[in-house]
Amino acid sequence: MNAKDILIKAVQxxxxxxxxxxxxxxxxxxxxxxxxxxxxxxxxKKKVYLERIKExxxxxxxxxxxxxxxxxxxxxxxxxxxxxxxxxxxYKSLFGKYMNADVKEILIDExxxxxxxxxxxxxxxxxxxxxxxxxxxxxxxxTKPDPxxxxxxxxxxxxxxxxxxxxxxxxxxKYETTLHDRKIILSNGYIIKIGRxxxxxxxxxxxxxxxxxxxxxxNCLQTDVDICRTKTFS
Amino acid sequence: MNAKDILIKAVQxxxxxxxxxxxxxxxxxxxxxxxxxxxxxxxxKKKVYLERIKExxxxxxxxxxxxxxxxxxxxxxxxxxxxxxxxxxxYKSLFGKYMNADVKEILIDExxxxxxxxxxxxxxxxxxxxxxxxxxxxxxxxTKPDPxxxxxxxxxxxxxxxxxxxxxxxxxxKYETTLHDRKIILSNGYIIKIGRxxxxxxxxxxxxxxxxxxxxxxNCLQTDVDICRTKTFS
Numbered sequence: 083m084n085a086k087d088i089l090i091k092a093v094q095x096x097x098x099x100x101x102x103x104x105x106x107x108x109x110x111x112x113x114x115x116x117x118x119x120x121x122x123x124x125x126x127k128k129k130v131y132l133e134r135i136k137e138x139x140x141x142x143x144x145x146x147x148x149x150x151x152x153x154x155x156x157x158x159x160x161x162x163x164x165x166x167x168x169x170x171x172x173y174k175s176l177f178g179k180y181m182n183a184d185v186k187e188i189l190i191d192e193x194x195x196x197x198x199x200x201x202x203x204x205x206x207x208x209x210x211x212x213x214x215x216x217x218x219x220x221x222x223x224x225t226k227p228d229p230x231x232x233x234x235x236x237x238x239x240x241x242x243x244x245x246x247x248x249x250x251x252x253x254x255x256k257y258e259t260t261l262h263d264r265k266i267i268l269s270n271g272y273i274i275k276i277g278r279x280x281x282x283x284x285x286x287x288x289x290x291x292x293x294x295x296x297x298x299x300x301n302c303l304q305t306d307v308d309i310c311r312t313k314t315f316s
Numbered sequence: 317m318n319a320k321d322i323l324i325k326a327v328q329x330x331x332x333x334x335x336x337x338x339x340x341x342x343x344x345x346x347x348x349x350x351x352x353x354x355x356x357x358x359x360x361k362k363k364v365y366l367e368r369i370k371e372x373x374x375x376x377x378x379x380x381x382x383x384x385x386x387x388x389x390x391x392x393x394x395x396x397x398x399x400x401x402x403x404x405x406x407y408k409s410l411f412g413k414y415m416n417a418d419v420k421e422i423l424i425d426e427x428x429x430x431x432x433x434x435x436x437x438x439x440x441x442x443x444x445x446x447x448x449x450x451x452x453x454x455x456x457x458x459t460k461p462d463p464x465x466x467x468x469x470x471x472x473x474x475x476x477x478x479x480x481x482x483x484x485x486x487x488x489x490k491y492e493t494t495l496h497d498r499k500i501i502l503s504n505g506y507i508i509k510i511g512r513x514x515x516x517x518x519x520x521x522x523x524x525x526x527x528x529x530x531x532x533x534x535n536c537l538q539t540d541v542d543i544c545r546t547k548t549f550s
Contacts (some may be wrong), residue, residue, distance in 0.1 A: 182381040192529070200333060201524045202528060202529070203525070204522050204524075205526065205528045205529070206526070206528070206529050208526060209526050209527075209528070209529060209530040210530075212526055212533070213530065213532065213533075224432055238522075241522040241524060241525070242525065244522055245522070245525040245526060246526075249526070259531050288472075288475040288479075290435045290436070290438075290472055290475060290476055291439070291475070291476065292439065292442060292443050292446055292479060292480075292483070293443075294436060294439045294440070294443070295436070295439070295440050295443060295529040295530075295531075296443040296444075296447065296529075297439070297445065297529075298449075299446070300444060
């Protein structure tokens with residue numbers, strides 16, 4: 083897509099309440115416009131481009147602030163302590179009821195998506211989201227790059243992205259080396275904070291035991307889950 | 317347990333409608349009594365033992381006939397054709413509604429439980445059964461011995477048996493070299509027949525895609541599912 087198409091789509095997403103996707107598109111559009119403006123010699127046209135760029139930077143910045151405010155203004159609706167070795171705490175059991183047709187976008191901050199079991203946990207979360215959030219269009223994963231094997235991590239995440247694309251869900255993958263906090267933000271106004279992030283399940287041992295696929299049977303590590311409600315993004 | 321305790325438990329199970337478990341217990345009890353009678357020199361006592369043995373053999377035989385009749389007298393309540401590469405056909409979606417608190421026993425005839433994905437499918441079925449059949453006490457798996465690696469097959473199945481034992485469900489494993497037909501019989505009167513048995517799901521490809529744990533996202537192989545209803549076992 084060229085800058086124009088990208089920015090038209092950005093404005094559409096923005097109006098449609100899909101602000102995370104709009105934010106990405108504004109940023110992509112701005113980057114292309116910046117290149118165009120660099121090559122432009124006509125000073126009047128240059129001025130128009132620069133005004134546009136400023137306008138889109140402002141919009142992207144507004145979204146950033148809106149998401150930040152969104153996270154600060156929540157009230158806690160549930161606090162679920164998970165005891166060591168307790169069971170019955172699949173993602174679905176914990177917060178499945180908040181994942182509904184009102185969710186168009188999901189933001190997942192999870193520092194560790196690099197090991198096999200971590201990819202599996204991420205996919206299990208996506209299965210839940212894709213099944214229950216009938217209008218889900220966009221998921222942004224923010225994670226740490228794996229210092230041991232960045233290429234493999236990126237390759238597996240891109241395969242997951244392709245799989246979701248086939249289901250009309252855009253997965254945007256952002257790497258942040260300093261990420262620490264874990265949270266899942268649903269665009270319907272719910273925020274899920276788990277002390278350990280996605281990875282609070284013990285492996286089945288032996289492998290072929292109940293819990294292999296249904297995480298309600300998995301023994302858990304001790305952690306706490308807070309669920310907050312704020313206004314919706316848009 | 318000695319023969320007396322085994323046979324007391326057999327009679328209790330029989331009365332309680334847990335006839336598959338009773339059948340196993342009768343057979344175990346009979347075998348121990350046979351050994352006892354061989355060592356017994358008092359001809360009167362020997363006679364009493366033999367009468368008992370005959371009585372228990374008759375009861376075990378009655379159960380066998382009851383289960384056979386059970387399978388012959390059904391009416392089809394659902395026929396579900398599964399198209400090649402279609403999705404939405406997890407065990408839960410197909411027949412989860414029949415797996416309820418009325419199910420005390422399940423008989424699974426599935427010739428192939430020997431490969432990794434086959435063990436996984438079996439565990440996924442057991443997860444569904446353990447979650448939804450709140451009064452499940454007994455599962456009998458009838459399968460073919462794996463000619464390539466009988467020891468490993470038996471070892472993995474026994475680990476699953478131990479896992480279920482910890483959840484108060486007895487898993488009985490029977491090997492039959494000539495087994496062909498596939499079916500799942502629930503003691504509440506429902507019989508599920510799937511042309512391909514448990515293994516009609518394609519693997520996720522790439523591995524980390526939706527469908528890894530939630531089989532509703534898996535592409536299927538073409539097969540047919542018939543669900544019949546008969547009277548309950550007992």
